[in-house]
Amino acid sequence: MIEAIIGREPGRRRLQIIVGEKTTTIGNDMSVPQDISRRQFRLQMDGETLILTNLKPETTPIYINGLEAVSQPVTLSDRVQIGYDLYGVDIAAVVEAIKKMPKPAVIYSIGHLKKVWEDYQTTKLKMMDNENRKNAVKGLASVVSMAGTIVAIVIPNTRSILIIIAASISIILALMWILPSFKRGSSIQARVEELNKQLKQDYVCPNPDCHHFLGKPYEEIVNIGKCPKCNSRFQE
């Protein structure tokens, strides 16, 4: 249900319509008589049903189809007049203007996004950790082979045996760690891409008409407290 408060705009004296925190006006400047209040009547809209309530019946009467009314249903074609000057209000135009007003901000709960963000971070860290470990083993293999070569140069007689031992250790390490990591090398890229794609799908504004990717740490989103795209408000 929408509740609108309708009356005289201060200053320019057009017909003013207030819904929640939003305001709009219809009609020409200076068209609304001075004796009409800024909060003259309330219009409750529930689907097709309209109820008009005069909020200042003691000072300014409202007539519907020529009969004074305080609170009663109206239709778009009813003749509504306000005050002793019988200022005419076009209810259809008022309803039209209300429908054009921006919808009041809805508050969405974003508590579920905390886990989405944390799971993403954990998985990404694990992937990077695996990569680092593989790189460390790769490094170790080259250190062993280099050390073997240096020792072999310093102690000439043992050259060939040490080189063979160092090379063997390097080859074994390579077979154990590097080859499988090479095999999976491209799929790690793919897995990171897949992870990012999943985040873009899940870590979005909960407004079904928006679904904007939020792309910032959860705590930051909570602090900002609203969607940067649709302005929906967020709470945990």
Ligand SMILES: [Zn+2]
């Ligand atoms: Zn949004």
